[in-house]
Amino acid sequence: MRNGGHIREEELELLALGGLPDDEAAAVQAHVAACGECAKKLAESRGSAALLGFTAKQERPAGTVKAELMARVRSSSEREEHYAWPMWRQNKGDGETAEYVTSRRKNGWLNWVLAPAAAALALVSLALSWQNRRVSEALEKQRLATETLLHDRERTSKLVAVLAAGDTVTVKLAPTGETVGSGVVKYNGRMGMVAYSVQLPVASAGKSYQMWLIPVKGVPISAGMMEKGAPSLGPVWMAEVPANTETKGFAITLEPAGGMPQPTGPKVLAGAS
Amino acid sequence: MATAGTSGETTSDWSLLARIAQRDEVALSALYDRYSALVFSTAKRILHGTGEAEEILQDIFYQVWETAERFDPERGSLAGWLLVTARNRAISKLRRKRQSADELDENGVSLTLEIEARAAQNVLLDKVRSVMQSLPDGQREALECAYFEGMSHTEIAEKTGQPLGTVKTRIRSAMETLKKVLR
Numbered sequence: 483m484r485n486g487g488h489i490r491e492e493e494l495e496l497l498a499l500g501g502l503p504d505d506e507a508a509a510v511q512a513h514v515a516a517c518g519e520c521a522k523k524l525a526e527s528r529g530s531a532a533l534l535g536f537t538a539k540q541e542r543p544a545g546t547v548k549a550e551l552m553a554r555v556r557s558s559s560e561r562e563e564h565y566a567w568p569m570w571r572q573n574k575g576d577g578e579t580a581e582y583v584t585s586r587r588k589n590g591w592l593n594w595v596l597a598p599a600a601a602a603l604a605l606v607s608l609a610l611s612w613q614n615r616r617v618s619e620a621l622e623k624q625r626l627a628t629e630t631l632l633h634d635r636e637r638t639s640k641l642v643a644v645l646a647a648g649d650t651v652t653v654k655l656a657p658t659g660e661t662v663g664s665g666v667v668k669y670n671g672r673m674g675m676v677a678y679s680v681q682l683p684v685a686s687a688g689k690s691y692q693m694w695l696i697p698v699k700g701v702p703i704s705a706g707m708m709e710k711g712a713p714s715l716g717p718v719w720m721a722e723v724p725a726n727t728e729t730k731g732f733a734i735t736l737e738p739a740g741g742m743p744q745p746t747g748p749k750v751l752a753g754a755s
Numbered sequence: 756m757a758t759a760g761t762s763g764e765t766t767s768d769w770s771l772l773a774r775i776a777q778r779d780e781v782a783l784s785a786l787y788d789r790y791s792a793l794v795f796s797t798a799k800r801i802l803h804g805t806g807e808a809e810e811i812l813q814d815i816f817y818q819v820w821e822t823a824e825r826f827d828p829e830r831g832s833l834a835g836w837l838l839v840t841a842r843n844r845a846i847s848k849l850r851r852k853r854q855s856a857d858e859l860d861e862n863g864v865s866l867t868l869e870i871e872a873r874a875a876q877n878v879l880l881d882k883v884r885s886v887m888q889s890l891p892d893g894q895r896e897a898l899e900c901a902y903f904e905g906m907s908h909t910e911i912a913e914k915t916g917q918p919l920g921t922v923k924t925r926i927r928s929a930m931e932t933l934k935k936v937l938r
Contacts, residue, residue, distance in 0.1 A: 492926075495930045499930070502908070525865035530936075531839065534933075535796070535839075552784065554813070
């Protein structure tokens, strides 16, 4: 199937025609999803295959199909308007209002009383709806703030526990290359917790700093990313690592944003336990 | 909501699509008039019935209405997408398969020819039919089995009694000939 790392053109043509069995099609599609060159060739093959549509006997569909399509489109547009102005649409479309309109013709004098009342009711409903939304938004903000506070409290408790424990070790990090910076790591193997504070230049676009625990045996273990959204408490970053890991030290590398399973970028800071 | 229409023969697909993204019903109507026969005929050729072909036709244009802003003119042809999507959905119905595996992304068909004008469609129609008629029977049969019946190369080999390698070669040769139309 492969030709120099790419899917052979005949396989792409078969996929475009729908002539590949499902399992083979899935394998080719998986490659194409990650390969721009093959995706381009597949698109071209699909273009050629699309021409086969011209060999079908050309017939115009019934006019009702277009009418139904346009009605469906209009209905979706109305739903959007309905969503934007719920009170207006409900009042406009519901049965009671329709009944009111009917009775209005029969009882002209009553309209003078009911029409302003209905308008006032609509305004009150609109105001209440607006107020209700504001209250809901405020409650949601409050809930998020509470959750953040609870998370911060939990992190604070963990950080205090790490800092206060007698078996927590401190590792100082120093530059290993041209990057200027420094850092301090507090590691408690029993708890499987790492807390660290680091001074480093802002990472370049698309890159992030990643902390690694260097175990005595085995490969480095990620101890978290220093990027927005990662667990932190102010300037202190925190990460959980497998408990009771014997460590030789810690190091920070510059990796693609989001991190890597193993170090791939340059080491900027390091320190031995 | 709708804006004034323009000539369906001269406005480009992408101009229409941009207007559809702005919820312009007239633009959708023009695009429908331009391609509905091609889409419908492709689906009907596969399904051999009008009802399901009409359903596919309507669903595809409704999808255009709903997702017009997602189409990227840099990455593919709208006409090609309409045709291939019609084919794939019809095959899915024919074989009662789930659509997800066959569904294309919005920009996955590259068709370099301009077929926005009715006259251009007619010219291409004649050209493709002429090319298909010029193909040896075995090549044409293999192409049609794959495209209009959704058969895999293995199924085509079983149906025609030809070795798998022969089927692949026939399809490859036929596709090469078809590609010449695009050049």
